[in-house]
Amino acid sequence: MVLVSLFNSGNLGTIILTAVGFSINNIAIIRPAVDIFHPKTVRASMGALFNLNFKYFDSFAEYSSYVGKRDYFPFMLQESKALSETHFPEICSLVFGNEATGLPDSFLKIGQPLLIKHLPQLTA
Numbered sequence: 001m002v003l004v005s006l007f008n009s010g011n012l013g014t015i016i017l018t019a020v021g022f023s024i025n026n027i028a029i030i031r032p033a034v035d036i037f038h039p040k041t042v043r044a045s046m047g048a049l050f051n052l053n054f055k056y057f058d059s060f061a062e063y064s065s066y067v068g069k070r071d072y073f074p075f076m077l078q079e080s081k082a083l084s085e086t087h088f089p090e091i092c093s094l095v096f097g098n099e100a101t102g103l104p105d106s107f108l109k110i111g112q113p114l115l116i117k118h119l120p121q122l123t124a
Helices: 009-021 039-045 060-067 105-109
Strands: 002-004 026-030 053-057 071-074 092-096
Touching (some): 002 060, 053 060
Parallel strands (some): 002 026, 002 092, 026 053
């Protein structure tokens, strides 16, 4: 899992808790971003923070170079395929943007964009 420019400490903790719940045990954090050991992050992760590996990178290019060739799945609205209709290779990267702006359009070029379809009665 790759988190790009995440700015809310509590959200990072909740994402970590959810990731560990889905057996995701490696998280890359692209700067600028919050500190993974911020008290709000630790509290919101409910201890899950201590059950995964994480590494900070100064750019997505640095991350991509570090992990080598793999499939990327950026979560975006444009040109997206539903998450539920996607088959994933054993090794891949799910890429998420920040709370306010999501991912820049440049991420459309790195792989198959995905979205999470919501029930019609949900507004978020």
